[in-house]
Amino acid sequence: MPAPGKLRDLIRTIRAARTAADERSVISKECASIRDSFREEDNDFRCRNVAKLLYIHMLGYPAHFGQLECLKLIASPKFTDKRIGYLGAMLLLDERQDVHLLVTNSLKNDLSHTNQFVVGLALCSLGNICSQEMSRDLAGEVEKLLKSTNSYLRKKAALCAVRIVRKVPELMEVFVPTTRSLLTERNHGVLVCGVSLVTEMCRVNPETLSHFRRHVPTLVKTLKNLVMSGYSPEHDVSGISDPFIQVKVLRLLRMLGKDEESVSEQMNDVLAQVATNTETSKNVGNAILYETVLTIMDTKSESGLRVLAINILGRFLLNNDKNIRYVALNTLLKTVHADYNAVQRHRTTILDCLKDPDISIRRRAMELSFALINASNIRGMMKELLTFLVKTDVEFKSYVTSNIFLAAEKHSPNKRWHIDTMMKVLTTAGNFVRDDTVPSLIHLVSTSSELQGYAVQRLFKAMQNDISQQPLVQVGSWCCGEYGDQLFVESEEDEALNLTENDVLDVLESILYSTHSTPTTKEYALTAVMKLSTRFTVTMERIKNIINQFEVNMDVELQQRGVEFGSLFKNHDSMRSALLEKMPVMESKLAPEPVTNGEVSTQPTPPTQPVIETKEVVVEQKPPKQASETLLDLLGGGSQPEPTLAPVQPPAPAASSGGDLLDLLGGLDLGSTNAGPPPMNMMAPSPAVPNLLDGGGLLNPAGGGMQAPLQMNHEQIAPQNQNQDFSSGFPSMTAFENNGLKVTFAFDKAPGNHVVSIMVTATNSLAIPMTDFVFQAAVPKTFQLQLQSPSGNIVPPNNSGTVNQEVKVANPQQQPLRMRLKLMYKVNGAPVNEQGEVNSFPPGL
């Protein structure tokens, strides 16, 4: 067999390969010849072949067949062979046991070799690939080498110990006695490895923290020496003596001083020294300062020191180096909750970072800016953020808009400002807002009666300029429909709009026929036109015309509205004005009582109830029904609707609200023969058919929020449900906890009743909100389960709020309850699906 080519030649050939296919064929050919050579037990070229294999491995091709050859090289007496053998072992060996067993013996021999470089090689490989078994077998050898006088071996042995401690924590005690001498070591290599070892021990077993706290004075002294020593040629990095050790020591001090007043006190001096004496013109100095700041923030440092630390970060923000600005913002983000006021002082600098050329810096500045908003600075901050919103990257827009809304909701100085802000957002980045913005702005306008005129005029003006921003147009249409009469009232500060009824209809009509408009937007607009028929006087004919045109619209929903509205004109003109009354003021979506359909009460709907309220009940039933549909999915179709649970209307899984509306109009049309609108029958189930007359504020069942109309109705049906509390005899429990999401159950059960109410509360401990949150549950077939609509679909970050949802479980056979959970949400836009099972319900449920 000819001598195999050199590695150098192989590399040349591979680099010369033009295509990936060429490269693959070169490599497979080479691998074949390497295998042949291995089979022939060719000792002379084994080393070369393994070296080639390592190159091939690096390129991402499988090279595991070389593992045994590596072991043979390791066993060879030649240093050059051993070197490549160990290198190959480090790169090729995986955690497979049988190979590891073989290598253990060679390692054991080499660890007691007389040549320090052989021992060094063995230690290095052990440190990189040590498994649990190897840890147990070789810990003794490593410990022996840790006590050696040779610093070359001691430093490597220390890092081997790091690996062993991580793999088998109980072996820690073998190494604890030697740590003291490692920490007082003068050789920097040994010291840095010793510090790593102690850090790892503290991390693996927090109980050792108390043991190592007695070494704090030693560490402090080491650090002090490094800071004050001046120039040390051996470990100098641009004028700073061994920054790597400084960083490591600072980090260890941070672990030791965490939550320990007395330990932190011992560090105050040295931290202050490092913070003031470190030269900051170069990156190195800033690396140390950065680590110092982190240590100061994380330990119980004195307040002066904390202020100093925040000021260092403030200086960082002004630094020319973008990397330093980046770490500063990152650190401020971490500490903003602990040192809120200190961070506030750097607000203007942070706002300046919103204009930084680096996108990652902008992102952090943006997050930090939102964290800094409070009631006293909101006007100024919002101005900056609105400017930022105009110019910012598309990917940030939805984050910015939703956070502006959150901040405005929490801190707005007055309602007028709040409405203005929301409108500004809608006009600048309207198409980037989340779905729940529309109902929440509508809610805001509807609850501030004194500003309705102002709002509708502003909105109308905005719509006159631009009808392409859908959410704006939706809110605008809704308001025009509700408060159209106030469009013509002269307001004191704005110049009068001087509108005529026809101007308003012009805009609405252009929305109805615009190509920008989504079907939903058109639905809003059409309802608005209809509502205006009782508010406008001279344009009745035009309104009728518009409505008539929609009786034959291609869109099923619009057509339905057209037909229904038309029939109101034709057959029920007397009821029209009552039906098109202004919507009642909606209660806050934060109302504690979740939507119930009155299902626990067995009272049927009073027949004398006013029509409009029946209508709301009917439409409101969508969310629970959707929930039962998904449930049906979860159970594989096994759940049967429990008739006693829903007396108002048994949840028919496939029914669309179109069907409900048919019922409704059927009721309206009693006795009239010509009116039953035929297109109804071909109605396809439409997922989110909005409320017929209140302008679709309830468009998105999961979007949550506008459930108040039902509540009003609900009061009449079952007032006893209103003050249901969940503090009955059963303890609440945590049903699910993972990745920051925590779901707890609180129970309520009336004695003798077999229906349990479970209040599901979801919280989020991450720093970012979870959006599109959906909770689903399934129970065995002997149970019946009903999910009410949730209080929202966004779980706010940092446990700052909750999503509540009530679940009712009927347990007629009194069996122990089990439940399977499915949780879906999005973090930063990335969907997360979680499943869980709850078997530990309190007994007696």
Place this chain on the structure above:
Amino acid sequence: MLKFLLLVNKQGHTRVSQYYEHMELEERTNMEAEITRKCLARSDDQCPFMEFKNFKVIYRRYASLLFIVGVDSDENELSILEFIHNLVETLDRYFSSVIMFNLDKVHMILDEMIMNGQIVETNKNRILAPISVLDEKPTS
């Protein structure tokens, strides 16, 4: 702790790779390609720090070579940058020109500097001592 170290050229070809945490071959190649692509796509006015999955990636460019290091999320970015520079200086001192064909020597230097994801030694003389012993051997 360091998770891995990559040397990649401008075309995105890996020149040296060393992992300090076990990773399956396929996963490794995919991740390498993705990180390299992202690093190469970034412009000079962006920070050389990236968050990638659950760890941080720090890179530094030297002529046509990109040094990419993956670290735990609590690692000090600035000091890693400094460490990369230290590594480059060391390599520069040992290799007068191309390091390409001396993969094993590069690994040897790396092993003297990093072990198990921790820094072992940053003094260049001490790092290079064992390798120069090896180099002298054949001649003596």
